[in-house]
Amino acid sequence: MSSTLNSGWPRRAPVLLAAGVFACLALQACNQSIPDRLGAPIEGYSHTSAAINYFMVNGNGGPNIGPFGGGGSQTCCVILPRKWHPGLTVVVEWEKDPMPHAYGDWPERRFSDAWSKRMDEHETKYTRHRAVVEVAPYEELGVIDVHFLPCDQVAVSAVAATPGQVGYPFNYPSKMEVPSVCPAP
Incomplete structure (x- = not known):
């Protein structure tokens, strides 16, 4: 057996x-268990007359933004904690065109050799920036909103509300003028 x-x-x-x-x-x-970190879409708002040619949050790309514009166009994604904590920051990098409508007044025919040469010259005026930015407190993780402000200042929100809604942490006007003297960084 x-x-x-x-x-x-x-x-x-x-x-x-x-x-x-x-x-x-x-x-x-x-x-x-529910994950501690989640991916959140990215969108941006330019509150100045400059265009944001591109921007990134923690190395992830956001959409380009026209002067005094933004919102409504999202890209994916930034990983953030589900729950906000003090000291939470992100790294924002961007390229800015301070004169985005200049080429509209050029006499050269668009995309001609002369126009392309002038555009190459125009692009030398683009500026690139990088900032470590505190994320505004949030109860529930929502869309990552990056606000580009005068003097190359940036504000970041990740709340589950949109600008203008109750609970949104910022109330910036859509059009902001650059002051004659910018605060020291």
Whole structure:
């Protein structure tokens, strides 16, 4: 009788092992917790007469933004904690065109060699910036809103509300003038 038990065991071992692994995985699936960090879409707002040719938050790209414009166009994504905590920051990098409508007054035919040469010259006036920015407090993670303000200042929100709604942390006018003297960084 012992030889029968011993001869049956090796054939059943893979089945029993697979059943045990399956049971562990099934129990683990029931116990999965909500992740501590989530991906949130990015959008931006330019409150100045400059265009934002591109911007990035923690290395992830946001949409380009025209002067005094933005919102409504989202790209994906920045990973942030589900719950805000003091000292939460992001790195914002951007390229700014201080004269985005200049080429509209050029006499050259668009995309001609002369126009392209002038455009190359115009692009030398673009400026690039980088800022470490505190994220405004949020109860529930929403869209990452990057506000480009005069004097190359930036504000970042991640609340589950849109500008103008109750609970939105900023109330910037859509059009802001650059002061004659900018505050020191």
